[in-house]
Structures are given as structure tokens and as C-alpha cells.
Amino acid sequence: MTPLALAPPAMEPVTLAETRQFLRLDQTDEDALLTTLITASRLMIEAQAGRCLIEQPWRIVLDRWPAAGEIRLPLSPLMRIEEARVYDVLGEAQAVAPASLTLEMAADPPLIRVTGELPEIGRSHGAIEIDIVAGYGATAAAVPAPLRQAVLRLAARWFEQRGDVAGRDGQALPAAIAALIAPFRRGRL
Incomplete structure (x- = not known):
């Protein structure tokens, strides 16, 4: 990550x-x-x-989805997930449906749970990008x-x-x- x-x-x-x-x-x-x-x-x-x-945008880059379906984040406090995408075999970004990722804000460190269908990963490195906003507020x-x-x-x-x-x-x-x-x-x- x-x-x-x-x-x-x-x-x-x-x-x-x-x-x-x-x-x-x-x-x-x-x-x-x-x-x-x-x-x-x-x-x-x-x-x-x-x-x-202070509120600031970050991108989390992963090579693959975790087997347990939980992504423990190195940043906190987490405010929201902005968007997520997966790169397919052709290198095209495929959007991840918002319902497919659930933010567990009570967890420390914050965690994202995979809760739905995900696009197929097409490359071995940097295949997943999750844009988040971290901080106490604006x-x-x-x-x-x-x-x-x-x-x-x-x-x-x-x-x-x-x-x-x-x-x-x-x-x-x-x-x-x-x-x-x-x-x-x-x-x-």
C-alpha cells in the first residue's frame, strides 16, 4: 500500500x-x-x-485487493472515500461502485471493507487507486x-x-x- x-x-x-x-x-x-x-x-x-x-486529499495505491477484504489505512482520521478505480488489462480505469467499499470510521486505524462487486484487476502493480479525504475538518x-x-x-x-x-x-x-x-x-x- x-x-x-x-x-x-x-x-x-x-x-x-x-x-x-x-x-x-x-x-x-x-x-x-x-x-x-x-x-x-x-x-x-x-x-x-x-x-x-486539516482536511486533505490522499490516494491509496494497492497492487491487489486484500484476501480478508479489509484495507487498514495508514491515515486518520478519515472523513470519506471520494472515489475508487481499478485498472484493467488495457490500462483503462474502471470505476468501483461506491456501495462496493464501506468505510469503518470507528476503527483505529480506519479501515475500508470490500462489500460488493469489484472490477477485474488487469496489472500487477498499482492496479487499485482509492481517493480519500483525511483530517479533522476543513x-x-x-x-x-x-x-x-x-x-x-x-x-x-x-x-x-x-x-x-x-x-x-x-x-x-x-x-x-x-x-x-x-x-x-x-x-x-
């Missing part, structure tokens, strides 16, 4: 104005840097939490406050402590920020 981001979110979970206010910055000289840090912080928090924060207000705070605090930390980071500490989140995302982390067995 290969997840592919189709587009970035339309907005970030914290605004430039919120970040400037948090840092007590009156000037706009470093807005470009702050915008980059906000995006980088969101990506880091999403990676650490195993959650997409606006920052839909994102849980601790995750928004984690993005804000990480962006501020990177802004205030510019420079090289030595050793393995550069890959770890500061303890206070890690504590904010801990309740949202997806466990791994």
Missing part, C-alpha cells in the same frame, strides 16, 4: 497572525519564514501523532486544541532557537510538545 498526498491542506491549523501574536512580533519582516515554520510544524506533528490535522476550529497548540509551540520554538541542532535531539520533539500530542498518537504493536 502506498499513500500519496494529492494536495496540501487549504489552510494551516494555526494562522500567521496567531503565531505572530504568540511570539509577540509586531513586524511582518519574517512572515515568509514563519509561514514555512508553521507548515513544517504541522507536518512534524502529523507524523508524530499519526494523524492528519477549518482550524475542527482540529483539537492540543494539536493546534503543539503546532504553534513547535513553530515558535524553531523561530526562537534558530541554528544547528547537534545529535539525535534534532529528531525528537521537546517533552512539552510531545505531551500535547500523546493522547492523539496512534499506538503501534
